[in-house]
Each structure stands twice: as C-alpha cells, then as structure tokens.
Amino acid sequence: MTDRALKARVWRGAAEGAFREYEVPRHASQTVLDVVTHIQRVLDPTLAYRYACRVGMCGSCAMTVNGVPRWTCRTHVDKAAKNDRIEIAPLKNLPVIRDLVTDMREFFDKWARAKGRFEGNRTKKDDFARVRPESAARMQADAGIECIGCGVCYGACDVVSWNRDYLGPAALNRAWTLVMDARATGRAERLRAVAGDAGCHACHTHMSCTERCPKNLSPTAGIAGLKRAVAKAALRGEL
Amino acid sequence: MSARTETILWIAQRASAALLAACVLVHLATVIYAVQGGLSAAEILGRTRGNGAWFAFYSVFVLSAALHAPIGLRSVFSEWFGWRGASRDIALALFAMFIAWMGMRAVIAVFA
Ligand code: SF4
Ligand code: SF4
Ligand code: FES
Numbered sequence: 001m002t003d004r005a006l007k008a009r010v011w012r013g014a015a016e017g018a019f020r021e022y023e024v025p026r027h028a029s030q031t032v033l034d035v036v037t038h039i040q041r042v043l044d045p046t047l048a049y050r051y052a053c054r055v056g057m058c059g060s061c062a063m064t065v066n067g068v069p070r071w072t073c074r075t076h077v078d079k080a081a082k083n084d085r086i087e088i089a090p091l092k093n094l095p096v097i098r099d100l101v102t103d104m105r106e107f108f109d110k111w112a113r114a115k116g117r118f119e120g121n122r123t124k125k126d127d128f129a130r131v132r133p134e135s136a137a138r139m140q141a142d143a144g145i146e147c148i149g150c151g152v153c154y155g156a157c158d159v160v161s162w163n164r165d166y167l168g169p170a171a172l173n174r175a176w177t178l179v180m181d182a183r184a185t186g187r188a189e190r191l192r193a194v195a196g197d198a199g200c201h202a203c204h205t206h207m208s209c210t211e212r213c214p215k216n217l218s219p220t221a222g223i224a225g226l227k228r229a230v231a232k233a234a235l236r237g238e239l
Numbered sequence: 240m241s242a243r244t245e246t247i248l249w250i251a252q253r254a255s256a257a258l259l260a261a262c263v264l265v266h267l268a269t270v271i272y273a274v275q276g277g278l279s280a281a282e283i284l285g286r287t288r289g290n291g292a293w294f295a296f297y298s299v300f301v302l303s304a305a306l307h308a309p310i311g312l313r314s315v316f317s318e319w320f321g322w323r324g325a326s327r328d329i330a331l332a333l334f335a336m337f338i339a340w341m342g343m344r345a346v347i348a349v350f351a
Contacts (some may be wrong), residue, residue: 162318196245202314227249234246 002073006081008035008114010047011089014096028060030071036088036100038183049100056214057177059150063100063211069155071214092155107151110167114199115190116174120183128184141180146215153209153219165198169209169219172200176222179229191230192239202228218239240328247312249260253322255307262300285348307337 009019015024022039033051040047051061056074065073065080066087080086119153122232133140153169154160167175175194178184190201194200203223210218233239275284287293309331316322316331 076293083333159318176331192242195242196249197313197317201245201249229248230246234243234250239246 004084004128004239006035007075007085008039008085009085010036010039010100011096012047012099012163014098017099018095019089021061026077026084028229032070032076032086033061034074035077035086037061037074039219044117048098048099055183057148059148062150062152062155064092069152069212071150071152073232074214084136091151093157093160094155096152102151105149107154107168107170110171111149111174114167114171115186115193116171116178118178118181118183119185120229121185122183131182133147135182137180137182140222140225141177144177147165147173147217148215152212153192153213156212158208162200163202166202167194167199169203172203172226173217173219173222176226177232179226188233188238191226191233194226195230195234195239200230203227242321252310253304253312255303258299258303259307262296262303265296266300284349286351290350294346297346297349298343301344301346303340305335305342306339 005023006026008022008024008151010022011017012020022043022230024035024038024043027034033054036047036049037051039203040049049063051073052058053060054073056071059071061072062069064070064087065072065075067081068079069091069124074090077086087099090096090102091101094104094107097103113193133139133142134152147170149170151170157166157169169238179190180188184190196202199222203220205220205224207218207220210220213219230239278286284328312331312334318327
C-alpha cells in the first residue's frame, strides 16, 4: 500500500484561492487528517488547518472531503478517495480564514441567538431536580444532547447557503434539547427565538444534516419537534 | 414580520396543504365520473347551479390554493432570488387576492 501515492487537491487561499495538488504516500488506516498533516509537516509548512483530539471528540477538524462535510480525523482515505484522488476543502457555509480553516463565529453566535444557553431556577441550596431518564421529554432531549458543535451539519445544509440568517441544524437541535429539558427556564423566549423564517420553519426537512452528523444525531427530528412546539404556542397565544 | 406572524403563515400553509390534498382527490374523482358518464356541459351546469354543497366545496378549494401558493412562493423568492421583506410580502398578498378573485369568479360562474 505504501508504494501507492495519493493525489490530494487541497484548497489554498481564503474566499479567493485555488486548489493545489500534492502527492502523499498511502498508508494502511490512513485518515484524511493524516494526509493534511503530512502535507503541512513534510511538503508545505504554510498550509493552515485545525484539529485537536484526532479521535472524534473535539469537533474541530471538519472539512469538505470530496464534496462531503466530514470529520477528517475519523474519515479513512480508503473510504473517501476515488481512484487515488481526494479533494480537501474548508467546511462549506462558513467564511474561510485561510486554507482549511473557517471562521466559526456565526455558527456559535447562532447558538446564542437560538437561546442555546442553559438557565435554570435552582440554587445550590435547593435539592437536585429529579428527572426520570425514561420520561418521554428526557428521552427526546437525550437523543440530541451529544452534539459536539463540529459544524458538519451546518456545512451540509442547503437552507443555510440560501438563507444566511437561518439558525441552522446544530443551533436548533441545541434549542430543542433545552425545550425538552424539565429544568430549563425561559421556554417561551426560546420558542420565540427559534420561530419563523430564520428559525425552524425555514427547514425543508432535507435531512442532509441527519445524513452527515458524525454523532448520528437527527437535528431534523429536533427541528420537527420545535415546529410542533412553536405552532402549539402560537395557537395558544403564547408566542 | 414577527416570528409569530411567520409561524401563523406556516400553520396556514400546512392546513391549506391538507385541505388541498383532500380537494384534489375529490375533484379528480368528480372529473373522472363526469367524463365517464358522458355528461354534457349543460348536464354538468344543471347539477352545479344552485348547489350549495358544490359551491362550498369549490370555494374551500380555491381559497386554500390562494393561501397555499403565495406562502410557498415567499420561501422560493427569498431562497432563489434573495427577494425578502415588505415588497415581497405585499406583492404576494396581491397575488393571493388575484388567485382568490380568478378562482371565485369561475366558481360563481358555474354556480349562479
Ligand atoms: S449536530 Fe452533529 S454534525 Fe451538527 S454540530 Fe452537532 S455533532 Fe456536529
Ligand atoms: S433537515 Fe433542515 S436543518 Fe437539516 S439539512 Fe435539511 S433544511 Fe437543513
Ligand atoms: S480532531 Fe477532534 S474531532 Fe477530529
């Protein structure tokens, strides 16, 4: 395997730029992140990219690999390359700072806009909240809670590219886990924040986010839940 | 437009979609029945004129379409052409009235 070379086309530049091709030796169990690291360490030290954990924990290594948003540390070259060729670009739908590094501020600002911060009303003097793990609401919250904020779903969502205000799958998924959290306060404000043209009602249920989420979450299901919860609140005059 | 209004529009679009699905089925069944039975135009008019149930059904059909299409076009216009804001919504409100007017004109013509 090692005698074969991989032709890797890698994005260089920011919004303006071009792909540059590098030849990288193949190895067994090589990941796309290994390829990028090899280029930066051996072939071209000016290449900018981002990673931290290398094991699918931190969510910082997401890029567009052959047109598909992925965690590069958990994507094997064997699976992603076609005919010993691979194209590596920055994550879509985010401004590019340089090469493979995107500016994720708008992504996280939208979490704040969707009221994605937990706020409760208990103090340390109060007893623990008792939440039954098998209650319907808690199970729905748990289904979405493992998001690590990698932005893969955000890069996969067409509605984000068509509508720059759209909060996107991750922020809405986060809001949904809080709407389903018995301890969280500010439900009405949160529902208001995620309603309408920039919120859950803009989602077309394409399910690209669900298809691509490396944690196998379904933001689409959470967004459908938000649509129902917001509609009920609107009909009751609580929005 | 407020999040509340946008939510109401979304509900209206879902509700009108459900009505349209039922209306289209009934409408198609009626068309097939009328064609197979070989009804003439005069015979059809004979059945529709003064028929309150028929009038109510087609009024619901027309008004659902007048509601459903413009709300859908709101997203199409913003996502494909970047047309947002009040100018789009006013244009589409006029379009909704146009569909309602054209449709109800036809319904009344066959009823009265
Ligand atoms: S929902 Fe999945 S793809 Fe989206 S940010 Fe969270 S972990 Fe990443
Ligand atoms: S289901 Fe909704 S949030 Fe997910 S990719 Fe499709 S439009 Fe985007
Ligand atoms: S480097 Fe941490 S998830 Fe890939």
